[in-house]
Amino acid sequence: MKQFLCAALLVFSVGWAQQNPSAVQQALQQAQAALEAGRLNEAVQGFEAVIARDFTNYTAHFGLGLALYRLGDLRGAAFEFTQLTVLDPSRFEGWFNLGVVRDRQGQAAEAAEAFGKAIEVGEKANLGPTDLKPAYVGQVKALRAQGQHEAAAGAARRGLEKLPGDPDLTVLLADSLVRAGKPLEALPLLYQVLGRDPSNVLVISQIADIYVAQGLPQRALREIDRGLEAAQDNAVRAQLLLKKSSLQQGRDQLASLQEAVRLDPKLWTAQYNLGVARLREGNTRGALEAFQSAYAQNPDDPRILLGLATTYDRLGQAAEAGRFAAMAARLSQGNERFEALFLQGKSAYTLRRYGEAVELLSQVTQQRPDNAEAWFLLGVSQFNLKDYAAAAQSLERAQSLAPSAATAANLGAALYSAGRYSDAERVLSQAVALDGRNPVAWYNLGLALRSLGRTAEARRAWQRSAELGYAPARELLR
Template sequence: MKQLLCAALLLLALGWAQPAPAVQQTLQQAQAALEAGRLNEAVQGFEAVIARDFTNYSAHFGLGLALYRLGDLRGAAFEFTQLTVLDPNRFEGWFNLGVVRDRQGQAAEAAQAFARAIEVGEKANLGIADLKPAYVGQVKALRTQGQHEAAAAAARKGLEKAPGDAELTALLADSLVRANKPLEALPALYQILNNDPANVQAIAQIADIYVAQGLPQRALRELDRGLEAVRDNASRAQLLLKKSSLQQGREQLASLQEAVRLDPKLWAAHYNLGLARLREGNTRGALESFQNAYAQNPDEPRVLLGLATTYDRLGQAAEAGRFAALAARSSQGADRLEALLLQGKAAYTQRRYAEAVEVLSQVAQQKPDSAEAWFFLGVSQFNLRDYTAAIDSLEKAQALAPSASTAANLGAALYSAGRYSDAERVLSQAVALDSRNAVAWYNLGLTLRSLGRTAEARRAWQRSADLGYAPARELLR
């Protein structure tokens, strides 16, 4: 956070005008209270001076400082605005107004105030030590507004006054990257590395630029050079996390494992390690990684979704549903739909069919090409005995991704709705696709019996019984 210009300039401000002796004494007492930290006393003193001499520059200056330190930003902004009115050609009024506007979240006004401070400061031949904070403030205020090209131009102007300044160079490079001018940023980034080979942000940005240029191996070499230069564990972990994004398989796992070893608090490394372990089928290992990520960042939606996915694969429906619901509340877009799907599946598994239908209906409406959403919606509707809706959902699922399981459930829904001919056709497809589906054989037998084909029904039940389905054996007695 930038600091206000205060003590030295406040004393200089005394020469701007000579107040009456009584006013001068009150002013000096207020200044002494300010320097001693008795802020409320200082406010009263400065206000007393202003009441008798509203044009007193030093009183407005001191009151602005006191109010700022008390957290009264609106009051401080008013006082520093008065300085710019009383003497628009003085640097400190504009600079301090810029600082306060920045603290108020008024980036456009802050940028304007800093620009004016630079203008009047240069006319007054102030040194770079005085001007640099205004350049930095202007650049940051422009960046806050998303005006990254303008921020880069302001940083370049500052570097004309302070060639090689590390802070302004870093702001220039980052602003150019954000302005989608990465190749212009490269010289500045390498300048940073020449002075600070262990600068993690510069190393990472250089790597990103080479990746965007289709040069991933060059990016890896830059990251390796950075790893040689960087010594502290947290920074090395950050670079290994970046490196892992350019790797696959065992190399990726090795980089992520080393990253979490170096910095156990780096949640993103734990999270990415969980994803990598899921891809290789190490579900238990993935759970451990996601739990570690959750311990460090329990509000991150991606971590919540990772936990929900992993618990779903482990068959732990209650935990899958709990984390899926949390993820759905804080996610957007595709991640939110994935979380809702997992929540709906968990609700179905726990026989909370009404909840499953409510949640899965949202997924099916927003992502109508999701066969899985239509399937679990259909079987949930079936269990609520809404056979017409179940048939519609399961037909959509089967059309999107034909499978024996979906056909078997669709056949059961058709049978329950009394559509025996359609049920026979679909269930025959189901057992053709999976001849070991005992329940499908059983339902096919029920359907054939309803069609008056008893001998065929008994053969279907016999096949079901041979596969170990007890209800079929009961019907054969």
């Protein structure tokens, strides 16, 4: 888009200079020279000076809009290109450039309207189809951005009437039809493009998706394989293998991903997916290598950060797990964010930062109340902070969600520490019944029994704890 805009400026500014010899011509030429040399602030000042003398100067507004656009001042650029549509609403470039800026601003409806107007005035001015193509493409994309896929398909068809067989517009039409729920209408269009470009990744991916949706995954794989046979460029082959891997499982998926990263080590999505696949297979070290490669290419993607946090957690490297989990939590939303917060909280617990662990895990349990492990870690963190009542409540919730001997043993300890001796005795009896080789559970059971006045039973519990090697129990038996 930027190249097109600059070329338009050169064409139209020359025409202006030939037709308007005046005192401001030198100032206009100086501003234009500054723009072409990349001295954007100087260009802005120069064009503004011309406009101050002659507000109706079309070329000055055009140049100022381009300079502001290149400086990233989209609001200022939009204002200037709007002035072009007011000064001469019959000229294509004003409407087109306004559409480009509105698109960059995320104002899809306004962009579609501006591109549509550009097409209308361009056709009236008998501009060639090639000159109008960017407006056709821009209008289709702006309509798609609004979810108006039927309208986008119509706009693409109108463009194809002027540019029959154009591959870009054909692909946009096919994609719009797919999004509009008409994939079978899109299929012949995609094959039309594929006939000219047999290794087109986007087209092959669309065709594969259509066949998968029709319950024909093997045919989808065969189409991808034909693309791989036709592709000469390693980067293209890597992207096709990445697509192929999404339709595979197990060893076949791993093989495709490994070949993709071999062909194009910079394809971070393949590296990331390889990390996920290796993690699923239990190859934690291999997963770490893949995630690190993806991170080197794209360090701000929250999925990669979460993958690294998960891998470091499985490797028992709590500090690294917490570091990457914190970065992932800042950049992610929804389920990914709470998964990152959980790993961050788990890391804090492991590193004995119990206050931080309670803060993080409380957020997780509030939003994901069915996460038993989060409740467990929250409870043992609260226990270490001597908040025994809260610890008992959290561990009770964990035990109700996923009963286990370990959770029962910790819950019993919390109940005992909170002074709930009868409840502690009941839960700890369950814990030793589930796992008779837990010396700490036997020890705590003895403490609860003693508090209930059942001394003989307490000594038998401590005896069992001592037999299992727990020194504090031996001390109590003396």
